[in-house]
Amino acid sequence: MKNDVRTLREAAGLSQAALGAALEVSRQTINAIETEKYDPSLPLALRIARYFHTQIEEIFHVD
Amino acid sequence: MSTDTPTVKPGPRSVFWQVTASVVVVAGLATVVAHSGNTAMAAGILTGGALVVVAVLVAARLYRRRRGDVPTGARVLAGPVDERDRRLVGRSWAITGFVVTGGLVVALLAKGMGAQVQEAPAVLLWVALATLVTSFLVLDRRS
Numbered sequence: 227m228k229n230d231v232r233t234l235r236e237a238a239g240l241s242q243a244a245l246g247a248a249l250e251v252s253r254q255t256i257n258a259i260e261t262e263k264y265d266p267s268l269p270l271a272l273r274i275a276r277y278f279h280t281q282i283e284e285i286f287h288v289d
Numbered sequence: 290m291s292t293d294t295p296t297v298k299p300g301p302r303s304v305f306w307q308v309t310a311s312v313v314v315v316a317g318l319a320t321v322v323a324h325s326g327n328t329a330m331a332a333g334i335l336t337g338g339a340l341v342v343v344a345v346l347v348a349a350r351l352y353r354r355r356r357g358d359v360p361t362g363a364r365v366l367a368g369p370v371d372e373r374d375r376r377l378v379g380r381s382w383a384i385t386g387f388v389v390t391g392g393l394v395v396a397l398l399a400k401g402m403g404a405q406v407q408e409a410p411a412v413l414l415w416v417a418l419a420t421l422v423t424s425f426l427v428l429d430r431r432s
Binding site: 243252263 | 359360361364373374429431432
């Protein structure tokens with residue numbers, strides 16, 4: 227699923243590992259989400275949206 | 290920019306359950322093989338399996354202390370696991386179960402046709418192990 231996680235992360239000045247630590251997931255999971263190889267679960271997607279103070283629909287886009 | 294930091298270390302309880310599960314798997318494999326009559330291989334599985342489990346856990350622990358970025362395999366063995374890790378492990382086990390089930394069907398059909406299948410349990414165990422490890426590595430690379 228297309229997403230803007232990388233854009234938001236870089237705008238926040240965070241590394242993948244730092245974002246992963248903040249969201250309690252691994253750096254590999256963040257990388258997999260950003261490269262669109264892995265779709266996060268709904269709870270994780272909600273945590274990502276809340277972390278960046280936005281809505282899920284503004285981050286994740288259905289193909 | 291924030292420095293990279295590893296995720297939270299696992300509690301001793303999760304490590305305990307992983308070690309317990311590993312011991313159960315090794316003992317189960319040895320029991321199945323022993324029941325098929327191959328006691329020498331069962332003894333080898335117990336010895337070798339226990340050594341491998343201990344070696345992998347020690348290596349995973351040492352690896353975690355040296356580097357902040359923990360590989361998926363090390364996290365699965367020593368924790369903590371996240372949702373992607375759990376999904377990888379679940380899919381790997383599912384693929385392994387599918388392959389082993391297919392192998393069992395083939396072995397039963399062969400036995401029904403009069404073939405000698407005494408070595409089938411041992412072969413299936415190795416196939417299961419190879420399938421589990423290979424599927425985990427491939428899925429980890431692709432997702």
